[in-house]
Amino acid sequence: MKLEILPVPGIGDVTEGDDLAALIATAAPWLRDGDVLVVTSKIVSKAEGRLVDVPADGPERLAARDEVLEAETARVVASRGATRIVQTHHGFVMASAGIDASNVDKTRLVLLPEDPDASARTLRAALRDRYDLDVAVIISDTMGRPWRNGLTDVALGVAGMPAIRDHRGEIDPYGNELQLTEIAVVDELAGAGELIKGKCDQVPVAVVRGYPGVARADDGDGARALVRDAELDLFSLGTAEATAAGLRAAATLADGPGSAPADPAAVDRAVAAVADVVAPGTVFTHVTNAEVRAGLVATVPGWPAQASGLVLGAPPTPVDQPDLVRFGADLQRLRTALAAEGIPSALLPPPDGSTAGGALAL
Amino acid sequence: MKLEILPVPGIGDVTEGDDLAALIATAAPWLRDGDVLVVTSKIVSKAEGRLVDVPADGPERLAARDEVLEAETARVVASRGATRIVQTHHGFVMASAGIDASNVDKTRLVLLPEDPDASARTLRAALRDRYDLDVAVIISDTMGRPWRNGLTDVALGVAGMPAIRDHRGEIDPYGNELQLTEIAVVDELAGAGELIKGKCDQVPVAVVRGYPGVARADDGDGARALVRDAELDLFSLGTAEATAAGLRAAATLADGPGSAPADPAAVDRAVAAVADVVAPGTVFTHVTNAEVRAGLVATVPGWPAQASGLVLGAPPTPVDQPDLVRFGADLQRLRTALAAEGIPSALLPPPDGSTAGGALAL
Numbered sequence: 001m002k003l004e005i006l007p008v009p010g011i012g013d014v015t016e017g018d019d020l021a022a023l024i025a026t027a028a029p030w031l032r033d034g035d036v037l038v039v040t041s042k043i044v045s046k047a048e049g050r051l052v053d054v055p056a057d058g059p060e061r062l063a064a065r066d067e068v069l070e071a072e073t074a075r076v077v078a079s080r081g082a083t084r085i086v087q088t089h090h091g092f093v094m095a096s097a098g099i100d101a102s103n104v105d106k107t108r109l110v111l112l113p114e115d116p117d118a119s120a121r122t123l124r125a126a127l128r129d130r131y132d133l134d135v136a137v138i139i140s141d142t143m144g145r146p147w148r149n150g151l152t153d154v155a156l157g158v159a160g161m162p163a164i165r166d167h168r169g170e171i172d173p174y175g176n177e178l179q180l181t182e183i184a185v186v187d188e189l190a191g192a193g194e195l196i197k198g199k200c201d202q203v204p205v206a207v208v209r210g211y212p213g214v215a216r217a218d219d220g221d222g223a224r225a226l227v228r229d230a231e232l233d234l235f236s237l238g239t240a241e242a243t244a245a246g247l248r249a250a251a252t253l254a255d256g257p258g259s260a261p262a263d264p265a266a267v268d269r270a271v272a273a274v275a276d277v278v279a280p281g282t283v284f285t286h287v288t289n290a291e292v293r294a295g296l297v298a299t300v301p302g303w304p305a306q307a308s309g310l311v312l313g314a315p316p317t318p319v320d321q322p323d324l325v326r327f328g329a330d331l332q333r334l335r336t337a338l339a340a341e342g343i344p345s346a347l348l349p350p351p352d353g354s355t356a357g358g359a360l361a362l
Numbered sequence: 363m364k365l366e367i368l369p370v371p372g373i374g375d376v377t378e379g380d381d382l383a384a385l386i387a388t389a390a391p392w393l394r395d396g397d398v399l400v401v402t403s404k405i406v407s408k409a410e411g412r413l414v415d416v417p418a419d420g421p422e423r424l425a426a427r428d429e430v431l432e433a434e435t436a437r438v439v440a441s442r443g444a445t446r447i448v449q450t451h452h453g454f455v456m457a458s459a460g461i462d463a464s465n466v467d468k469t470r471l472v473l474l475p476e477d478p479d480a481s482a483r484t485l486r487a488a489l490r491d492r493y494d495l496d497v498a499v500i501i502s503d504t505m506g507r508p509w510r511n512g513l514t515d516v517a518l519g520v521a522g523m524p525a526i527r528d529h530r531g532e533i534d535p536y537g538n539e540l541q542l543t544e545i546a547v548v549d550e551l552a553g554a555g556e557l558i559k560g561k562c563d564q565v566p567v568a569v570v571r572g573y574p575g576v577a578r579a580d581d582g583d584g585a586r587a588l589v590r591d592a593e594l595d596l597f598s599l600g601t602a603e604a605t606a607a608g609l610r611a612a613a614t615l616a617d618g619p620g621s622a623p624a625d626p627a628a629v630d631r632a633v634a635a636v637a638d639v640v641a642p643g644t645v646f647t648h649v650t651n652a653e654v655r656a657g658l659v660a661t662v663p664g665w666p667a668q669a670s671g672l673v674l675g676a677p678p679t680p681v682d683q684p685d686l687v688r689f690g691a692d693l694q695r696l697r698t699a700l701a702a703e704g705i706p707s708a709l710l711p712p713p714d715g716s717t718a719g720g721a722l723a724l
Binding site: 001002003004005006007078080083085092093101102103104105106142145146147148149150151152153154163164172174175176181182183184185187188189191192194195196208211225226227228233234235236237238239240241242243244245246247248249250251252253254270273274276277324325326327328329330331332333334335336337339340347 | 365573587600
């Protein structure tokens with residue numbers, strides 16, 4: 001077994017309405033059943049007319065580009081300076097929603113194909129029906145990724161093969177069951193195709209020959225199978241965006257004593273975290289669930305009996321009005337530190353007329 | 363031009379001290395100058411003795427594995443359940459620091475090579491010096507990534523070619539200068555190699571033939587060039603970890619009136635963000651820098667004259683002690699919401715005896 005990666009030169013400039021199947025079949029009369037076609041998404045976009053007219057330069061161009069980006073964006077994932085990492089309506093997370101100004105007139109922007117899996121299926125069907133070729137089609141584009149410099153080509157759309165090869169359940173020669181081995185083979189094939197395609201669109205199509213399991217009746221699930229749900233993703237937001245979300249969460253922290261006893265070590269960490277920023281002389285005392293139930297704090301009227309634990313706080317004495325405002329702010333700091341430990345709490349101001357100090361139900 | 367991807371079967375089981383150059387040259391006597399060898403990191407690790415003895419099962423195995431993981435970890439990037447995404451001492455961000463229990467005895471774990479670039483250079487030099495072969499060597503491993511399901515093979519170490527092919531500055535046929543086109547070709551080559559290597563180590567080496575620009579005198583910068591500095595990375599922490607960091611930042615928010623005037627729209631957003639959670643009747647009023655300079659708030663003694671703006675807060679009336687504690691907590695909420703907008707602030711409790719309410723310098 002060996003693989004070959006072959007360029008398809010001579011396709012030339014692609015414009016709206018062009019028949020990609022005809023262009024490819026003519027440029028590569030040597031195509032065979034079982035070949036994998038790796039097609040640069042840009043020529044698919046051009047053939048499908050996914051182009052937007054924009055001014056050639058100036059602030060008007062930037063404004064028009066921003067408008068296009070907003071339309072292509074399902075949600076912003078991260079931004080810094082002029083960089084926008086967004087999730088597209090397809091679900092792909094990419095810089096600038098994959099909008100591209102290269103290899104096109106200065107007055108146009110190229111958008112991603114509207115449904116790259118459908119584009120792949122259409123091209124595959126045309127090659128099968130009109131040229132009697134049973135191939136797989138990958139629509140590819142160039143993407144960055146976190147943590148590693150440099151970009152690679154990956155698959156936006158696929159037809160004629162599964163996006164993922166699943167080794168789970170296989171047994172290695174040592175008797176271990178393989179885990180975590182769902183391989184995104186179409187991304188590897190897209191990257192392999194990039195190795196012989198130029199960046200200047202002279203070679204917008206590559207062919208991978210010899211990859212097993214291609215010639216098959218059905219189109220498969222498409223590249224949609226590669227899109228991970230944001231809820232399942234440990235990196236659904238940029239670090240700065242998630243940090244700001246934490247600050248916003250702190251600002252709007254809901255009152256909510258927990259029903260389960262809080263981990264005493266976590267409470268201690270939270271108290272320690274704010275020790276240096278609260279007013280000098282402020283004392284926080286963790287009263288455990290058992291002590292609450294034993295009636296130790298039941299003497300303070302107006303505090304909930306159902307609390308599974310309390311942190312009692314006492315402001316520095318003597319207590320005057322500015323001290324109480326500061327004490328309230330410090331209790332809120334403690335609540336936030338508890339939230340960072342996953343511990344819900346509620347602000348319990350001292351009963352009117354009391355100098356007992358505030359407390360937090362956990 | 364075409365590329366070929368060829369498997370190197372017959373290498374067999376690799377154990378500590380094995381001569382990889384000899385094993386590969388014997389298994390692939392057809393190697394030529396200019397070939398790219400894609401070598402699965404596991405056989406490099408095994409030859410280099412990067413193995414750790416662990417119990418075959420039970421809690422002792424888990425404890426031993428945790429200890430190994432901690433030693434291989436430079437910092438934890440994200441965790442959920444049993445999943446740990448960490449940055450290794452090499453700088454790679456990977457699940458479980460690349461520690462692997464497959465294709466090895468049940469009583470051993472395989473660690474990544476200590477210095478995969480050095481491993482690649484050593485293997486390349488051995489093939490050159492002893493077998494008169496001028497090849498490039500890529501040490502590859504399988505990694506997951508955010509946002510996309512499925513794993514791909516990427517490069518951990520490289521010798522004999524640059525890790526990145528840089529198109530920046532090239533002009534496309536439309537006269538546009540290409541941007542953002544540093545391609546991580548060694549990752550694409552590693553992925554291409556994976557396509558014909560099995561997951562069960564029967565074929566731990568692939569050869570990519572025909573890739574231009576390989577046979578060259580120097581080893582190049584290695585895969586280290588692919589490691590992005592955490593400070594430059596928009597995803598240096600997991601979303602949950604960054605959110606918790608935001609909560610911790612809120613808990614320890616430093617006092618600090620800004621020197622530049624705060625954006626009034628951002629102040630309004632912060633005030634609006636906490637409107638529903640502060641005590642009913644609380645009023646926040648943004649006093650701009652100009653108004654401060656005009657002396658509008660200078661009548662309140664003890665508040666800094668250098669403040670570039672203020673949010674005046676007034677608690678509901680009549681004011682009693684619990685109200686002041688709650689008011690302090692609400693001012694801290696507002697400060698946190700301001701911080702989420704990037705606006706520093708400081709708590710300014712009302713002067714003693716005053717019922718003017720607290721204020722925040724911006």
